[in-house]
Amino acid sequence: MSAAYVMSDCWTMTRRELAHWARQPVQVVVGLIFPIMMLLMFGYLVGGGRGIEGEYVDFLVPGMLTLTMVFGLEGTMTAVTQDLDKGVIDRFRSMPMADGAVLVGRSVADMIQSATGLLLMTGVGYVIGWRAHGGFVAFLGAMGLLLLLRFAMLWIGIHLAMIAGRAELVQAVQILVWPIGFLSNAFAVPESMPGWLGTVVAWNPMSATATAVRDLFGNPGGEPGHVVAAVVWPLVLLAVFFPLAVRKFRRLSV
Amino acid sequence: MTDAIVVEGARKRYGDKQALDGLGLVVGGGTVHGLLGPNGAGKTTTVRILATLLRHDEGLVRVAGFDVRTHAADVRRRIGLLGQHAAVDEELGGRQNLEMFGRLHHLGARRAGARADELLERFGLADTGRKPVKRYSGGMRRRLDLAASLITEPAVLFLDEPTTGLDPRGRGEVWESVRSLVGGGTTVLLTTQYLEEADQLADRISVVDRGRVVADGTADELKARVGGDRIDVVLRDARRLDEATKLLPGSEVSVDRDRRRVSAPVTDRMAALAETVRALEAAGIEAEDIALRRPTLDEVFLHLTGGREQATEVAA
Numbered sequence: 001m002s003a004a005y006v007m008s009d010c011w012t013m014t015r016r017e018l019a020h021w022a023r024q025p026v027q028v029v030v031g032l033i034f035p036i037m038m039l040l041m042f043g044y045l046v047g048g049g050r051g052i053e054g055e056y057v058d059f060l061v062p063g064m065l066t067l068t069m070v071f072g073l074e075g076t077m078t079a080v081t082q083d084l085d086k087g088v089i090d091r092f093r094s095m096p097m098a099d100g101a102v103l104v105g106r107s108v109a110d111m112i113q114s115a116t117g118l119l120l121m122t123g124v125g126y127v128i129g130w131r132a133h134g135g136f137v138a139f140l141g142a143m144g145l146l147l148l149l150r151f152a153m154l155w156i157g158i159h160l161a162m163i164a165g166r167a168e169l170v171q172a173v174q175i176l177v178w179p180i181g182f183l184s185n186a187f188a189v190p191e192s193m194p195g196w197l198g199t200v201v202a203w204n205p206m207s208a209t210a211t212a213v214r215d216l217f218g219n220p221g222g223e224p225g226h227v228v229a230a231v232v233w234p235l236v237l238l239a240v241f242f243p244l245a246v247r248k249f250r251r252l253s254v
Numbered sequence: 255m256t257d258a259i260v261v262e263g264a265r266k267r268y269g270d271k272q273a274l275d276g277l278g279l280v281v282g283g284g285t286v287h288g289l290l291g292p293n294g295a296g297k298t299t300t301v302r303i304l305a306t307l308l309r310h311d312e313g314l315v316r317v318a319g320f321d322v323r324t325h326a327a328d329v330r331r332r333i334g335l336l337g338q339h340a341a342v343d344e345e346l347g348g349r350q351n352l353e354m355f356g357r358l359h360h361l362g363a364r365r366a367g368a369r370a371d372e373l374l375e376r377f378g379l380a381d382t383g384r385k386p387v388k389r390y391s392g393g394m395r396r397r398l399d400l401a402a403s404l405i406t407e408p409a410v411l412f413l414d415e416p417t418t419g420l421d422p423r424g425r426g427e428v429w430e431s432v433r434s435l436v437g438g439g440t441t442v443l444l445t446t447q448y449l450e451e452a453d454q455l456a457d458r459i460s461v462v463d464r465g466r467v468v469a470d471g472t473a474d475e476l477k478a479r480v481g482g483d484r485i486d487v488v489l490r491d492a493r494r495l496d497e498a499t500k501l502l503p504g505s506e507v508s509v510d511r512d513r514r515r516v517s518a519p520v521t522d523r524m525a526a527l528a529e530t531v532r533a534l535e536a537a538g539i540e541a542e543d544i545a546l547r548r549p550t551l552d553e554v555f556l557h558l559t560g561g562r563e564q565a566t567e568v569a570a
């Protein structure tokens with residue numbers, strides 16, 4: 001199949017997702033509001049910031065941005081599970097279209113949604129006092145790292161949805177995402193935690209992204225030299241899960 | 255003409271359930287072939303294997319000259335599928351659906367749009383506008399589904415129980431579409447539980463039961479296999495059905511109480527007719543109608559599938 005057909009199929013499937021949004025704007029809006037609510041809740045209600053120098057909000061916002069990228073996994077998984085249940089997937093699979101186009105459509109739509117979410121969150125962050133001090137290029141770099149993490153989570157989500165296949169298992173993963181998200185440095189620095197917990201947190205791939213992003217924003221908790229880890233980790237996850245997901249889709253119910 | 259579908263010794267297992275147990279099938283190009291069988295016979299499994307949605311464990315399966323396992327992409331370019339359940343996007347409108355499928359067939363944006371309008375017109379869906387498919391009636395959805403499987407006028411079309419759940423008008427419309435397609439050279443494999451449907455549409459019929467073909471041939475050949483003619487007697491008085499049962503020749507007499515009818519297979523037509531009339535007269539049982547006829551496909555079906563539960567339901 002020619003590259004032009006592959007591109008065209010991926011675009012057609014992306015259009016399908018966008019058309020779904022156009023018909024369900026409320027759902028889209030709710031999806032965007034949720035992380036903002038979390039940000040406000042942690043900023044004003046939960047508070048915290050043990051062992052953090054400077055303003056807590058400057059530490060919190062990059063952490064919340066990272067957490068939102070990881071939690072995106074749930075949304076992707078739910079959407080894919082629901083989609084696979086639909087009869088239309090049988091039609092796609094019996095048509096002469098590019099192998100992964102259905103999944104690529106999903107992922108492009110999710111990335112658009114995540115990028116929009118990131119912009120909204122930084123806007124709200126600004127309003128509650130968060131500032132980035134690293135300059136425009138560093139800001140774009142930080143956004144890039146966050147979206148790369150989201151992209152890796154997305155393909156993990158697609159793959160898990162296909163091997164789980166059932167709503168109950170999606171729920172189990174949704175619950176597991178929380179400790180994974182919180183066992184990171186999103187809200188607190190590892191040094192403030194008991195020894196073993198600090199080690200787990202320091203090794204969480206998500207912490208690499210949060211630390212690198214804080215560094216690029218010039219926020220507390222950032223350390224130079226984490227950008228490489230924040231690029232490599234998601235790429236490794238992608239190298240594993242992207243091919244697995246595409247292959248699994250082609251062989252669904254076989 | 256070459257064979258459009260060839261299946262030899264196909265086996266498929268789900269866990270410990272043997273869904274296909276050596277099924278064989280040959281369908282000539284440009285013909286309509288009926289796959290007739292009770293629930294769970296393996297009809298959908300067969301169609302899904304042919305449409306490259308499912309892999310068989312053993313056997314040879316070719317569609318339009320291509321092996322479904324090694325040349326799935328070539329097969330997909332030449333087939334249309336109307337599955338047992340609707341395979342359209344429920345959130346989108348009819349035109350959006352058809353345009354999307356047209357693009358996925360690589361017609362390009364303009365031709366995909368034009369083709370969508372053409373098909374909507376042809377299937378009486380032109381005025382559905384942006385209404386999402388989930389708010390369509392069952393018949394409308396089925397027609398859209400059929401339109402979606404005809405985007406590129408496929409060489410081979412699979413129809414899995416195309417009229418289940420449709421009212422008689424909807425059923426007639428689907429039949430009409432199938433007939434006109436075949437006029438255009440398309441090969442059709444049609445599964446159904448309605449014997450009438452197979453009789454109406456199919457050039458040849460394979461009766462499937464428990465994952466195998468238990469009989470195949472034209473409708474007439476199958477009818478002949480069950481044995482010759484039958485005699486039907488419709489009584490005026492339903493209370494005398496049991497008595498009449500004893501008067502008919504042979505031991506395989508069946509009774510249809512709702513229609514006040516007794517029916518039995520006969521070998522010598524005229525002798526049986528004369529004998530029955532005489533016996534009824536002697537017993538003083540009044541008949542409303544007496545007729546000699548070929549067996550119906552219902553009876554063929556019951557006979558070939560061993561008259562299992564589901565089969566009886568179908569016939570009832």
Ligand SMILES: Nc1ncnc2c1ncn2[C@@H]1O[C@H](COP(=O)(O)OP(=O)(O)OP(=O)(O)O)[C@@H](O)[C@H]1O
Nearest residue numbers: 268271273291292293294295296297298299300338
């Ligand atoms: N995914 C599956 N997992 C396990 N068993 C299955 C699966 N799909 C079908 N079966 C079993 O395989 C057998 C054949 O099923 P199939 O759907 O092919 O029958 P069918 O002839 O299409 O029946 P129906 O008239 O009800 O549509 C049945 O016994 C069914 O229970």
Ligand SMILES: [Mg+2]
Nearest residue numbers: 297298299338
């Ligand atoms: Mg079926």
